[in-house]
Amino acid sequence: MDISLSQVEYRYQANTPFERIAIQDVSIDIPTGTYLALIGHTGSGKSTVLQHLNALLVPTEGTVKIGEHEIKSHQKNKNLREVRQKVGIVFQFPEHQLFEETVEKDIIFGPMNFGVSEKEAKARAREALKQVGLGEEILEKSPFDLSGGQMRRVAIAGVLAMNPDVLVLDEPTAGLDPRGRNEIMEMFYTLHKKRNLSTILVTHSMEDAAKYADQIVIMQRGRVMKKGTPTEIFSSPSELVKMGLDVPEVVRFQMKLEQKLSVKLDKVYLSIEELSSAVAELLGRGVRT
Amino acid sequence: MTKKPIISLNDVCFQYDGQDNYALHSVTFDIYEGEWLAIVGHNGSGKSTMAKLLNGLQFPNQGKITVCGLPLTEENVWDIRKQLGMVFQNPDNQFVGTTVEDDVAFGLENMGIPREEMVLRVQDSLKKVKMEQFLYQEPHHLSGGQKQRVAIAGVLALSPSIIILDEATSMLDPRGREEVLEVVRDLKNENRLTVISITHDLEEAAKADRIIVMNKGEVYREGTPEEIFSMDEELIKLGLDIPFSVKIGKAFRQKGIDLPKHYLTEEELVTELWTSHSHK
Amino acid sequence: MMEKMIFGRYVPIPSVIHKMDPRSKLIIIFLFVAIIFLANNWITYALIALYTFFMLGLSKVPFRFLYGGLKPVIWLVLFTFLLQLFFTKGGNLVFDWGPIEIYEEGIRMGLFISLRFFFLILITSLLTLTTTPIEITDGLETLLTPLKKLRFPVHEMALMMSISLRFIPTLMQETDKIMKAQIARGVEFASGPIKERIKAVIPLLIPLFVSSFKRAEELAIAMEARGYRGGEGRTKYRQLSWRMIDTLQVGLLVILTILLIIFRS
Ligand SMILES: Nc1ncnc2c1ncn2[C@@H]1O[C@H](COP(=O)(O)OP(=O)(O)OP(=O)(O)O)[C@@H](O)[C@H]1O
Ligand SMILES: Nc1ncnc2c1ncn2[C@@H]1O[C@H](COP(=O)(O)OP(=O)(O)OP(=O)(O)O)[C@@H](O)[C@H]1O
Ligand SMILES: [Mg+2]
Ligand SMILES: [Mg+2]
Numbered sequence: 001m002d003i004s005l006s007q008v009e010y011r012y013q014a015n016t017p018f019e020r021i022a023i024q025d026v027s028i029d030i031p032t033g034t035y036l037a038l039i040g041h042t043g044s045g046k047s048t049v050l051q052h053l054n055a056l057l058v059p060t061e062g063t064v065k066i067g068e069h070e071i072k073s074h075q076k077n078k079n080l081r082e083v084r085q086k087v088g089i090v091f092q093f094p095e096h097q098l099f100e101e102t103v104e105k106d107i108i109f110g111p112m113n114f115g116v117s118e119k120e121a122k123a124r125a126r127e128a129l130k131q132v133g134l135g136e137e138i139l140e141k142s143p144f145d146l147s148g149g150q151m152r153r154v155a156i157a158g159v160l161a162m163n164p165d166v167l168v169l170d171e172p173t174a175g176l177d178p179r180g181r182n183e184i185m186e187m188f189y190t191l192h193k194k195r196n197l198s199t200i201l202v203t204h205s206m207e208d209a210a211k212y213a214d215q216i217v218i219m220q221r222g223r224v225m226k227k228g229t230p231t232e233i234f235s236s237p238s239e240l241v242k243m244g245l246d247v248p249e250v251v252r253f254q255m256k257l258e259q260k261l262s263v264k265l266d267k268v269y270l271s272i273e274e275l276s277s278a279v280a281e282l283l284g285r286g287v288r289t
Numbered sequence: 290m291t292k293k294p295i296i297s298l299n300d301v302c303f304q305y306d307g308q309d310n311y312a313l314h315s316v317t318f319d320i321y322e323g324e325w326l327a328i329v330g331h332n333g334s335g336k337s338t339m340a341k342l343l344n345g346l347q348f349p350n351q352g353k354i355t356v357c358g359l360p361l362t363e364e365n366v367w368d369i370r371k372q373l374g375m376v377f378q379n380p381d382n383q384f385v386g387t388t389v390e391d392d393v394a395f396g397l398e399n400m401g402i403p404r405e406e407m408v409l410r411v412q413d414s415l416k417k418v419k420m421e422q423f424l425y426q427e428p429h430h431l432s433g434g435q436k437q438r439v440a441i442a443g444v445l446a447l448s449p450s451i452i453i454l455d456e457a458t459s460m461l462d463p464r465g466r467e468e469v470l471e472v473v474r475d476l477k478n479e480n481r482l483t484v485i486s487i488t489h490d491l492e493e494a495a496k497a498d499r500i501i502v503m504n505k506g507e508v509y510r511e512g513t514p515e516e517i518f519s520m521d522e523e524l525i526k527l528g529l530d531i532p533f534s535v536k537i538g539k540a541f542r543q544k545g546i547d548l549p550k551h552y553l554t555e556e557e558l559v560t561e562l563w564t565s566h567s568h569k
Numbered sequence: 570m571m572e573k574m575i576f577g578r579y580v581p582i583p584s585v586i587h588k589m590d591p592r593s594k595l596i597i598i599f600l601f602v603a604i605i606f607l608a609n610n611w612i613t614y615a616l617i618a619l620y621t622f623f624m625l626g627l628s629k630v631p632f633r634f635l636y637g638g639l640k641p642v643i644w645l646v647l648f649t650f651l652l653q654l655f656f657t658k659g660g661n662l663v664f665d666w667g668p669i670e671i672y673e674e675g676i677r678m679g680l681f682i683s684l685r686f687f688f689l690i691l692i693t694s695l696l697t698l699t700t701t702p703i704e705i706t707d708g709l710e711t712l713l714t715p716l717k718k719l720r721f722p723v724h725e726m727a728l729m730m731s732i733s734l735r736f737i738p739t740l741m742q743e744t745d746k747i748m749k750a751q752i753a754r755g756v757e758f759a760s761g762p763i764k765e766r767i768k769a770v771i772p773l774l775i776p777l778f779v780s781s782f783k784r785a786e787e788l789a790i791a792m793e794a795r796g797y798r799g800g801e802g803r804t805k806y807r808q809l810s811w812r813m814i815d816t817l818q819v820g821l822l823v824i825l826t827i828l829l830i831i832f833r834s
Binding site for chain 3: 091094
Binding site for chain 2: 703731732734735738739742783784787788790791792793794795796797798802803804805806807808
């Protein structure tokens, strides 16, 4: 499902003395199958953009197109439910949304709200649980008896069970240990490829952005500062540093190495594998040339 | 440097009511005065439980804890809390006051410090965490990093000798995280603090003086960052990770670049590549 | 919306009334509520009116904010007026139309009682318009201190109030977040039959309850770690200062009381 935002503006508490522009003039195209990473400082408007992707917020100016649906400011927008069924959103700390008595009931809650039969929903629950790396034995447990990491996975399974075409992720790994973080990011990536989803990820981790995304959008003070492929974005690392943003560790290392050895590698490398090969080759040749 | 234990744990076991497993099992180690100790471990490995025991928020079922020479008991727990400040993970759930100054004053009020002195200490500690301009600000107008700095100021105001950070930066963005760590680093140097930092951030742990690795309620290993990070794949099995410079060092070695040891910072590694490989 | 919830209706502008000690404001309000019942003729009501408008003037609070406070109760005032109008008998019959009879006394009582209402509301709104909730809490705590002797948990009550005030915005954000998360899972909060809508509240309330509980637990731990162990031996950082203006204001109210006693019939 193609998504596009054109010149979207959103004001919180519009027409009150506390009105506040959170994002403005945001235009982003997300064709089907794109993995897009949204990065920027806290308060730059990332979560606000995300909430437009399944019509939780309706723009105060501009248009959001989600598949066939057009959501415009100043007009009654119908059939938002259809949009919400197609776009699954995993909020920050999604375990806070759990409420049912058992894990199974919680996972089937979403699908059944959208009219999926109980039988079908239960089948999907099993499937989703497997995807997030949990066993079926926890289906009958109360979600509140699980560990933090398990709760997170159950909440994610609840979103996956809605079989969305678009997956929107707001810092899905915050607070997890390194292994949990890695497993969940890999899980989303596998799913993205296998189901040909569009995935939109908000993250503070430049490593994840460089590793998984096809497209990166940098937000600053409510505006889109820059967009492009990871290679494009990180090929001018000093620009990011100037904005007070991090660059991936690999890129940072390459910068330091280039400076120390006073050389310039042919391009910016985004993985340890590639960079180490390039450096090995360089050192093999001898740098003194 | 002479190492003087400021905290010691001896065969400490702890079990939450109604739980089958021990949250901590037979934990024994010392924490030395003036060091920066990082405690790492997978989710649920018992790190927070340990922090709670050190502060007398829970008492062990078995074993002995000594803090600043005092055995930790119900009687002197309040004296120990004066020595040992804690900053927790969630910036919102530890902000008690309605404004920044009230929050910093909270601990002082509890100690019964006279008001004139409180005013001075509040201003002084807020200055130390670079938040002096936010005296009258309300918490919901502050960023996560700012709230955590206020929490640190609240701890500092009581001039403790030990500060425990229980994942104090894990809900912050990179900039907020750096702000907070920088403040703690400066404070440690100026005030001879002992810092115990519970963290999932291995880059941060790599900068510590010493690391303790927890696994399933037990101390799995303790040592310097060099020692710990040379465990390599073993760490990944424990649910942890290795710092970037160690990872790339490994990749270099595989590509035939000869490196004599593990490098914990990128600077060291870059310097090594420069000295021994580029102009021989 | 959020800001409004937090501050009640506090209007942050510099005025004499804003600067007053919350204790004197509270004392004045309590007294005012009592002495307004002394008024029973045109002169005494005029005195009350004069006093009320004088205070409003001093506070510099724009009229629309006062109106905001009056709006919800205006019907109540009107209703009381009508009630008195129709059911109080006495004096000359002014109006007679079938079952409806209106007497002079009815008009008088209707006007007096609704005016009393009106002034009470104005003066009490003035308190919330010029005093932050936390100041009111501080004022109450200090004023009620003597009750500690009777084992009344004054400090605990005040702490509870200030913590609630502190957490209202946090709770609002939390509510908004959970609501959005459940809407994304297909819950309709704002449409559908009433039964469905009531059912829709469960996925909101349970997570809210769970997270508040967790919050409370973490907060309690944080407070204990910072040495909190009840009001005993605690000092206070927030300080109230009673100034000349407070004495003058209380004096003014005493004068009003005396005048009311002299002029009431
Ligand atoms: N419910 C709200 N009411 C009023 N203002 C809001 C609300 N939510 C967000 N804002 C404001 O809108 C701006 C953008 O916020 P947003 O949450 O989108 O940022 P973000 O990039 O997601 O930040 P973070 O990295 O901290 O999650 C901020 O200035 C924020 O204060
Ligand atoms: N209040 C509690 N009641 C019962 N069990 C608890 C409680 N708090 C923690 N536990 C259990 O004790 C064990 C250790 O938990 P602890 O919170 O100390 O882990 P942690 O290392 O801090 O993990 P994390 O990295 O997730 O913060 C876990 O199995 C956890 O489920
Ligand atoms: Mg956000
Ligand atoms: Mg913990």
